[in-house]
Amino acid sequence: MRSKYLLTPGPTRVPSSIREVLSKEIIHHRTDEFRDILKKTSEGLKYIFCTDNPVVIFASSGTGAMEAAVSNFCSLNDKVIVIVGGKFGKRWAEIGYTYGLNVLELNIEWGMAPSIEDIRELLDKNPDVKAVFTTLCETSTATVYDVKEMGEILKNKDTILIVDAISGLGQDRLLTDAWGVDVVVGGSQKGLMLPPGLSFISISKKAEKFLTISNLPKYYYNLSKALKSYGKNDTSFTPSVSLIRGLEKAIDIIREEGLENRWEKFKKLAFATREAARAIGLETFSKNPSSSVTALTVSGITTSLLVKKLRKDYGVSIAGGQEHLKDKIIRIAHMGAVDIDDLVIGFCFLEKALREMGYKLDLGASLAKLQEVYYGESFGG
Amino acid sequence: MRSKYLLTPGPTRVPSSIREVLSKEIIHHRTDEFRDILKKTSEGLKYIFCTDNPVVIFASSGTGAMEAAVSNFCSLNDKVIVIVGGKFGKRWAEIGYTYGLNVLELNIEWGMAPSIEDIRELLDKNPDVKAVFTTLCETSTATVYDVKEMGEILKNKDTILIVDAISGLGQDRLLTDAWGVDVVVGGSQKGLMLPPGLSFISISKKAEKFLTISNLPKYYYNLSKALKSYGKNDTSFTPSVSLIRGLEKAIDIIREEGLENRWEKFKKLAFATREAARAIGLETFSKNPSSSVTALTVSGITTSLLVKKLRKDYGVSIAGGQEHLKDKIIRIAHMGAVDIDDLVIGFCFLEKALREMGYKLDLGASLAKLQEVYYGESFGG
Numbered sequence: 170m171r172s173k174y175l176l177t178p179g180p181t182r183v184p185s186s187i188r189e190v191l192s193k194e195i196i197h198h199r200t201d202e203f204r205d206i207l208k209k210t211s212e213g214l215k216y217i218f219c220t221d222n223p224v225v226i227f228a229s230s231g232t233g234a235m236e237a238a239v240s241n242f243c244s245l246n247d248k249v250i251v252i253v254g255g256k257f258g259k260r261w262a263e264i265g266y267t268y269g270l271n272v273l274e275l276n277i278e279w280g281m282a283p284s285i286e287d288i289r290e291l292l293d294k295n296p297d298v299k300a301v302f303t304t305l306c307e308t309s310t311a312t313v314y315d316v317k318e319m320g321e322i323l324k325n326k327d328t329i330l331i332v333d334a335i336s337g338l339g340q341d342r343l344l345t346d347a348w349g350v351d352v353v354v355g356g357s358q359k360g361l362m363l364p365p366g367l368s369f370i371s372i373s374k375k376a377e378k379f380l381t382i383s384n385l386p387k388y389y390y391n392l393s394k395a396l397k398s399y400g401k402n403d404t405s406f407t408p409s410v411s412l413i414r415g416l417e418k419a420i421d422i423i424r425e426e427g428l429e430n431r432w433e434k435f436k437k438l439a440f441a442t443r444e445a446a447r448a449i450g451l452e453t454f455s456k457n458p459s460s461s462v463t464a465l466t467v468s469g470i471t472t473s474l475l476v477k478k479l480r481k482d483y484g485v486s487i488a489g490g491q492e493h494l495k496d497k498i499i500r501i502a503h504m505g506a507v508d509i510d511d512l513v514i515g516f517c518f519l520e521k522a523l524r525e526m527g528y529k530l531d532l533g534a535s536l537a538k539l540q541e542v543y544y545g546e547s548f549g550g
Numbered sequence: 551m552r553s554k555y556l557l558t559p560g561p562t563r564v565p566s567s568i569r570e571v572l573s574k575e576i577i578h579h580r581t582d583e584f585r586d587i588l589k590k591t592s593e594g595l596k597y598i599f600c601t602d603n604p605v606v607i608f609a610s611s612g613t614g615a616m617e618a619a620v621s622n623f624c625s626l627n628d629k630v631i632v633i634v635g636g637k638f639g640k641r642w643a644e645i646g647y648t649y650g651l652n653v654l655e656l657n658i659e660w661g662m663a664p665s666i667e668d669i670r671e672l673l674d675k676n677p678d679v680k681a682v683f684t685t686l687c688e689t690s691t692a693t694v695y696d697v698k699e700m701g702e703i704l705k706n707k708d709t710i711l712i713v714d715a716i717s718g719l720g721q722d723r724l725l726t727d728a729w730g731v732d733v734v735v736g737g738s739q740k741g742l743m744l745p746p747g748l749s750f751i752s753i754s755k756k757a758e759k760f761l762t763i764s765n766l767p768k769y770y771y772n773l774s775k776a777l778k779s780y781g782k783n784d785t786s787f788t789p790s791v792s793l794i795r796g797l798e799k800a801i802d803i804i805r806e807e808g809l810e811n812r813w814e815k816f817k818k819l820a821f822a823t824r825e826a827a828r829a830i831g832l833e834t835f836s837k838n839p840s841s842s843v844t845a846l847t848v849s850g851i852t853t854s855l856l857v858k859k860l861r862k863d864y865g866v867s868i869a870g871g872q873e874h875l876k877d878k879i880i881r882i883a884h885m886g887a888v889d890i891d892d893l894v895i896g897f898c899f900l901e902k903a904l905r906e907m908g909y910k911l912d913l914g915a916s917l918a919k920l921q922e923v924y925y926g927e928s929f930g931g
Contacts (some may be wrong), residue, residue, distance in 0.1 A: 190568075
């Protein structure tokens, strides 16, 4: 029995083979040995981001790389569109306001994905928009957005597409280059199965041109400087050596299974999670659910109490809702190292905790459904 | 025999007891368990920083926290003094220019400490100076600055004193509150014996007032937000969970030995290093040498080649010089977990490598002197 069951949308469980690497003796970062590791991780990140462009690594949480995307690609008063359908879309907008951008918020109901027609219309009305900021998986509502379509409508425009894929990367399909995505932001503690502390940012050729005209202040996150170091298998500032060695191992794991296989696996895990939940009366909150995390409404239950109880009594960490969804939903992640065994454990204790809170359910119903859907042939299992 | 001997001024060797903690299963950061760790590390950092004020932790390298000090305590066109006597003083100035500050550089010869009279004079001529930026140990020249005196002359002024103690912290004496230092920046991979990836910033009551009037953009490094989270034993953004658990262990180690004892130990290790070097003809570069790192000139030797040879042939990592000192000096760190045994190894291979490069020396002379000085009674050993 593991000491803790982590089913939160970050940090996620770190496999023991990666944890072993984290405890290796530290090596100096300005050495051929470390440059070889950087080169290997750089190739691996390109594979995972589905891009031929550079993917720069920072020692910071994902939010730092989001800020880097604003301060490096934009200038004061630039007009930008931000898709706001949850806490992380709001974060893009907040960073934009912080840096004095002219932010056009495309607000959508939490749990909905944006309408591509609405984006197209807003762009037509504002041909001077410099960038569109969106999330791939809006973690707060467990909703995946149609980034492919967004890339399509920006294809022949001077506007760049900037995607926060922090929670979606590795589970929700994202073909960065093929879809015409210019900038993708990622983090270590979700699909990449690492502890928190690394962030990533991919930069297309089109976006690279924006770097030279940006007039906003940045130093630690200076992407021009970072790209120059990147070209020499180096980093501008001291990198997080131990986590990058862990990344090398995580990439091995992902390569071995194959990105396409993993996308299919998580899609199925997500579907099985929704069906299992439905078998005990919990409804899927999102109208366009993600493969990375599932949000569920629980009738008659204050979800923050359920989350606390699960953690305290059963060692199972799931997430509650954020902001106005605080007591309305629970969120169960299936990302990174999470697999069917983790979900079986999760539903086992979820059923038990719900019963103890007076919620009526048939014991075992979610577990049976999970098994039936995930391994059964009728669901293409 | 350890695989690598790290005598570089960061990253430094991470003791195995800390490395073991780094490989523990990951825990979620919004839990009582993690809040307890944050509380404990917060108390420990106060001890190490010698302050009763908050010490905020970021997931980033030290440079990020330096940038935070500029973007949070200053406003556009603010007049500030920066002591520039090496690469890291220059970094303060560069960040200042990046954010549009009116930077008065007090340039001193590399290897010298600033004259307190010069600082006083510059302040008298510019009573509107908002902040003085300095380093404690200027790593590029291995020189310690008299921060105590700087605090003294700023005591009854509205100017705040901001110190980059990234490499000095834990070795070079720094009494933050007693000396009137307002802001101290630290990093994880030096005196704190951790991998790179954490930065720290302490904030005095006087400095806290500056936060509210600053008009420079910041989001990830927003210190007002960070202080609010700090008050709740929380962090604004996902913290580097594994490294903070390592920090908890590092603090235990430092507390057990005692900060005062460690300052004395490193002072002696630094003295022994200088004397051992002198015994084989290497001269101390700095006119005011630090307890954290020693810079040495090596007559007739291209130091970058010596550094490479030591690493390649003997697995010993020391640092060369930076910028115009690139081929002029070597730098040997005695910080964090480094002790007399590491230095014995270092000088053993340094002698051997020097001989192979045609440098004349009496084999064993530095080792004998190191031993004599460190353990001998005539040096107060």
